[in-house]
Amino acid sequence: MSPQQDRPGLKKAPDADVHPTTPPTTSDDRSLRRLGATTGDSIGMPDKDKLVSLEVQVPKSLRRSVRNEAERRGVTVDDVVAEALRNRPIH
């Protein structure tokens, strides 16, 4: 069964390697990590990059789609957008 020519083929789901019993990552978890990142009793490893705001205008339907994906995967909208930007093709 060959993929159709005019569109990207099927890919593995992003959560294919995530065990179903793994708790979802929430924004609260990340906030907690950030708060503790500069202390000796930090809960997680400090992030490599500082988190900053990026305000963009996108179609409403796209925002809805991103929110739905975030809800389905149990992550934040920030995580979905950051992942998409990180994986963008570099020309």
Added chain:
Amino acid sequence: MTVVSVLSMKGGVGKSTVALGLASAAWSRGLRTLLIDLDPQANATMAVDVGTPEFTASDVLADARPGIAQEAIVDSGWGPSMKVIGSERALEHRNVASGRNSALRLRTALATTPKGFDLVLIDCPPSLGELTRNALSASDRAIIVTEPNHFATHGAAEALEAVSVIAATTNPRLRAATVVINRLRSDDREHAFHVEQLTLQHGELVFPHAIPECAGIPLSQRAVSPLHSWHSPGSREVSEVFDDLLDSLMPAPKPGTRDSSLTLKRYL
């Protein structure tokens, strides 16, 4: 093409066994069959000898573009007439609703699947969650599997209600379900009691031939072989029940009439 979901709310009653038995009956007739394993336990995937497929039903449902399911179809060890969309543990992630029309993702993904299949069989997980909703929303027929015991018959009633809800909402072409009694022991009075109760409660929805308990079924599954290729008297008897069940789903002319030795009439 007929699309059939095999479901039950209760686990361990033999959904995969019935799905595989129907697949075996179709295999023995040379029907071009697609088996879709929607159970994250992936037992049906194991039983048709497909190894570890690159893409599974989990990936298909996550993508859900029209026709994308055909890219996850793989060959089985049963021969060229039997194709498979396999399962994996991660399919459990798809058992929750995600966005609008969440229950139609499988139907959409199958939308432009080539018409080359005579039969599509969907093996559901033991729940009435989003995977089962997707299966029923994509199906023409539903088979509800039960054992003749108290808890299983209660689960069968719940599954029948689920079929009615889907038929009244997302899939009007879904016909009334057939209840199949699995693992019947002919000398067990408790089984006879529950067969009678099931027939009283659900009438003609109960398939008139029960599947007897048979050692050949797990043996053939372990050997990743169709039941119809397993030659023992018990296996032949069970194979005939699956032939009858397949006839009820997609009638086909057959020479002579079968003398099925184990029918519900013996208990009524």
